[in-house]
Amino acid sequence: MTELITIKDLKVHYPIRSGFFNRVTDHVYAVDGVDFIIEKGKTYGLVGESGSGKSTTGKAIVGLEKITSGEIIYDGQDVTKRSVRKKMNYNKDVQMIFQDSMSSLNPKKRVVDIIAEPLRNFERLSDQEEKTRVKSLLDIVGMPEDALYKYPHEFSGGQRQRLGVARAVASNPKLIVADEPVSALDLSVQAQVLNFMKRIQQEFGLSFLFISHDLGVVKHMCDNIAIMYKGRFVEIGTREDIYQDPRHIYTKRLLSAIPQIDVKNRDAHKENRRKVELEYVTHQKDYYDESGRVYDLRKITESHQVALKNGGAE
Ligand SMILES: Nc1ncnc2c1ncn2[C@@H]1O[C@H](COP(=O)(O)OP(=O)(O)O)[C@@H](O)[C@H]1O
Ligand SMILES: [Mg+2]
Secondary structure (H helix, E strand, O other): OOEEEEEEEEEEEEEEEEOOOOEEEEEEEEEEEEEEEEEOOOEEEEEOOOOOOHHHHHHHHHOOOOOOEEEEEEOOEEOOOHHHHHHOOHHHHEEEEOOOHHHHOOOOOOHHHHHHHHHHHHOOOOHHHHHHHHHHHHHHOOOOHHHOOOOHHHOOHHHHHHHHHHHHHOOOOOEEEEEOOOOOOOHHHHHHHHHHHHHHHHHHOOEEEEEEOOHHHHOOOOOEEEEEEOOEEEEEEEHHHHHHOOOOHHHHHHHHOOOOOOHHHHHHHHHHHHHHHHHHHHOHHHHEOOOOOEOOOEEOOOOOEEOOHHHHOO
16 A cells, blocks of 8 residues: 555634634534545545535645644645645645536636646746647546637536546646535536546546545545544445445445435335434444544454444444
């Protein structure tokens, strides 16, 4: 295993202010102590329902969110400090794609300027060189050359996400944090965008941190997966660990929530869903402590860890 980025005990707590003096009275524990390793050329999936802390984790890694504590180790250096990120060219090496391309791509700019922006920040190219680069980036995501002088609103959602991918790879990064990149798209278009992402990963040897609320979407993308709930990881493992041998009830719930296309198995799926819901209701205390907090992760195999009371031993 060759690691690209190691995240150690990352915490992001947002202060809640209230009262006449606007004092900090409490905190939202958006991310509350997560550890994981993103490997070179691999995809790490971060999955959980809305509000579990996925976006905050992603933004903390790219440096868009101030962290409360913890370390993000890149090339042997802790990049949680802005000065270190700058020195190491970290902002070039790590890029982000967002779910909502309509608001993340500047509507007043033409495609050529949108995609060239990271190039202008990090490289000195002549106009001609820049145009050639942008054209080849468009080609990589299957967009025609005449897209160059159009504006974001002239494209469909799927095309805009592909432009977002082109923009993210423009600076030749090592890691792309993709936050729900296909969640707003129709199923058929999702597959298309995911295929482009995969192809680009192979071509550039990129790593992805792929964020989704849907275990169905990440299935064919991810090598390793973390399941997140209330700012903590309830289970981490390889794709096989998570899909073939889920141990935490929350993981099982997410799995049972994957929409079934196969009509033949619909009844069995419904029955499984009912069983999982029942277990969820009756066995809460095996999975969360008295205050509802997720237990610490324990190793069950070399690759697979789960947050169960006493590590699952009774
Ligand atoms: N800027 C902020 N200030 C206060 N609370 C926030 C802020 N951003 C996110 N949160 C809260 O942190 C938690 C995690 O949010 P987020 O990381 O966006 O979750 P996800 O991406 O999994 O839906 C949520 O409870 C959310 O309301
Ligand atoms: Mg989010």
